[in-house]
Amino acid sequence: MIIFVTAISGSGRLNYIKRVQNLAGDRLEIRDIGSMMFEKSRQLGIEIPEGKILDLDPFALNYLRAAIFEKLLKEKREFEGYGEEDRDLIVSTHTCFRWKKHLLPGFNFYYLNQLNPDVYVTIIDNVHYIKARLEANPHWRGRLTLKDILIWRDEEVFISEMLAQYQQKPHYIIAHSDPPDVLYNIIYNVEKRKKRGEKPAIKAYLSYPITYVKSRDEFMREKNEVKEKLRKSGIIIFDPISVEEMDIIGEAEAALREGRNEVVFEVEGREFKIPVREVEDAREDIIDQVVARDYKLINQSDIIIVYYPVEYLSAGVLSEINYGFTHNKEVYAIFPHSVSPFLKYYTTKIFKSVEELIEYFREREMI
Numbered sequence: 001m002i003i004f005v006t007a008i009s010g011s012g013r014l015n016y017i018k019r020v021q022n023l024a025g026d027r028l029e030i031r032d033i034g035s036m037m038f039e040k041s042r043q044l045g046i047e048i049p050e051g052k053i054l055d056l057d058p059f060a061l062n063y064l065r066a067a068i069f070e071k072l073l074k075e076k077r078e079f080e081g082y083g084e085e086d087r088d089l090i091v092s093t094h095t096c097f098r099w100k101k102h103l104l105p106g107f108n109f110y111y112l113n114q115l116n117p118d119v120y121v122t123i124i125d126n127v128h129y130i131k132a133r134l135e136a137n138p139h140w141r142g143r144l145t146l147k148d149i150l151i152w153r154d155e156e157v158f159i160s161e162m163l164a165q166y167q168q169k170p171h172y173i174i175a176h177s178d179p180p181d182v183l184y185n186i187i188y189n190v191e192k193r194k195k196r197g198e199k200p201a202i203k204a205y206l207s208y209p210i211t212y213v214k215s216r217d218e219f220m221r222e223k224n225e226v227k228e229k230l231r232k233s234g235i236i237i238f239d240p241i242s243v244e245e246m247d248i249i250g251e252a253e254a255a256l257r258e259g260r261n262e263v264v265f266e267v268e269g270r271e272f273k274i275p276v277r278e279v280e281d282a283r284e285d286i287i288d289q290v291v292a293r294d295y296k297l298i299n300q301s302d303i304i305i306v307y308y309p310v311e312y313l314s315a316g317v318l319s320e321i322n323y324g325f326t327h328n329k330e331v332y333a334i335f336p337h338s339v340s341p342f343l344k345y346y347t348t349k350i351f352k353s354v355e356e357l358i359e360y361f362r363e364r365e366m367i
Contacts, residue, residue: 051139
């Protein structure tokens, strides 16, 4: 199986897929297009500084990329099997680059059609984490604002999704903070099983009132316990909090109240600062993308599982329930309180505990 994994710079794509490779062992290989292009140029006696490759003449850049894909096509047959012991390949690349305020293509349609991947995946991360990683790289430092990065990330997801639709292949978005077994299970327990005509693992979107859950440690702890029990039962979970960007808006609001003009946060053990003005400029983009992204996660799921520990109604959860219910998804709720007629109407079945839900799935051989 060939998996085409995309992401914008600073998303931690290579780090994530290497962790997936550690789970899969020798049967999974990675080809990182960017690294291969630099290596190929060195073989040709042309040393390209990392920060200058996107400034190459488009013809030269396309030629270099074509040379890499020609090599990939020669070894393609090694990865076309779908058996449990067959080797698999992740091709790691971009679909586009936002360089000097305009877009550059990161692929060639001819070679992509020849490669014909089985699955498309886009790795995403918090916009301020991406910003921090880019600022730590001298070649990207000062080039992109938060708003620029949000636009670029959205473009990368959109183009990847359109390529998948064009080739009639599945497309997934996966957060960098997700455990590597999310992509591992999508490859080996969903897509490869489908290719063999076997029953795939269930993919579920976990819906819950994020604001209420984050406000109480016991709710967050219980939510994580529910998620872990579902994963141990064999269900692949997409958790919307895996990308959490509303926090940076809250931090910017607090900074304004306190008279500070910067937001300070930590990424991977290092401290970074972003001007409050830059966060405010990106505010509406962040909010709108939260909603759009959660709906995409629902689209790539088979079912919705609602964890609802409080009696208060959440507009976000109700919207997700309604969206899933009206998009042909089964909606199962864990709700230990008195049931609203509206909640009952838009759900398939309601349970008092996660154990009840899992037992129900086992009785019906869903897991």
